[in-house]
Amino acid sequence: MPDTRFRRWRRTRPFWGGLWVAAGGAVILLAPLAPLPLLVRQGVAGISGYLAGLLLVAAGLLSWWQHGQRVFLGVAAIALSLGSFVTSNLGGLGLGMLAGLTGGALLCAWSPDGRPVRRREEPLRAIAAVPVALVLALPAPHLSGPADSGLEAARLTLWGGRFEGVVSRPAGPRLKLSMSAVEIEDGLHRTRGSDAAVHQRFSRLRLSGGVVMYVTRLRARVGGVALTFTPELPPPALPLPSMTVTDVEADRLLVRAARARIEGLTQRVS
Incomplete structure (x- = not known):
């Protein structure tokens, strides 16, 4: 069953942590499109805001396939989320920053579900x-x-x-x-x-x-x-x-x- 295969795939990696990090990056990327007159994105600050959002999306997706590096990716996601507060419209109106911080913490705290399979030996x-x-x-x-x-x-x-x-x-x-x-x-x-x-x-x-x-x-x-x-x-x-x-x-x-x-x-x- 496709649902069973997806559930098995999801449980072998930090799925929710990566999803929260990627979602936070997406919110930071989309925040400048909001119809609010106070949003400002000019020069270097605007570029760095887009860069933080792209890196968060990449870190979230990468954690699904490189879950051995999840602690490093989680720490990087937390640092990028905090940095987005000053580079990208208060961290995507605060929502993107909070999502990135939550996902980074989940990545650092995740551990494999169950013990590694051990082969039978003489x-x-x-x-x-x-x-x-x-x-x-x-x-x-x-x-x-x-x-x-x-x-x-x-x-x-x-x-x-x-x-x-x-x-x-x-x-x-x-x-x-x-x-x-x-x-x-x-x-x-x-x-x-x-x-x-x-x-x-x-x-x-x-x-x-x-x-x-x-x-x-x-x-x-x-x-x-x-x-x-x-x-x-x-x-x-x-x-x-x-x-x-x-x-x-x-x-x-x-x-x-x-x-x-x-x-x-x-x-x-x-």
């Missing part, structure tokens, strides 16, 4: 996943001397994330991040000691249950924008219900988690 493989994942968190045991480690990944998705501050470790200050779960795709973990180096590739690694990460440098792309965080330039302490980043690079990575599952692991020692 018991031996599930048990072996935990010690294998721990290798990614600790220096390889057969390396002598001090070890250095790093992680590169094509995509990283986290749930329930929070920046916990900068902590002191034996190797120096590190960023501390906590999350309820994290999934890393197409990753390469490197561990280098004084006499050898270990390269571990995997197609997918999922950690859950009180995940804590310590890192000296974290670089990733958020919505196509490259961001780099260090102890000297830490990220904002904002809760992240869910977020997806790409082109991830992490230096001196240490991880602690209660559960782990890894797929497609290969290892090379040189």
Whole structure:
């Protein structure tokens, strides 16, 4: 049934948040057409008003297909809605601004309906996943001397994330991040000691249950924008219900988690 398919499609993405944001952008675009003599749209202010409305419509529609970026889009929608108050006739007579603020808040608060579908695995493989994942968190045991480690990944998705501050470790200050779960795709973990180096590739690694990460440098792309965080330039302490980043690079990575599952692991020692 078409209605059933639409309902299923709607429940797998922040539909209402995106709809409110797009509707707010549409109101801001249409407000100058209202037959009121007090509406003014001239020069740069008029152009910026149209731009805010177009960006809100684009953000609302984009959130339906790029729902991994919904927090970023929600924050952008809130900023654009507030800015429209001074650039586009009081934010589309106030209605467009309020709709955009409501939609932006809904985008930030939305979480996937239900847990991700997990494939059935053989018991031996599930048990072996935990010690294998721990290798990614600790220096390889057969390396002598001090070890250095790093992680590169094509995509990283986290749930329930929070920046916990900068902590002191034996190797120096590190960023501390906590999350309820994290999934890393197409990753390469490197561990280098004084006499050898270990390269571990995997197609997918999922950690859950009180995940804590310590890192000296974290670089990733958020919505196509490259961001780099260090102890000297830490990220904002904002809760992240869910977020997806790409082109991830992490230096001196240490991880602690209660559960782990890894797929497609290969290892090379040189």
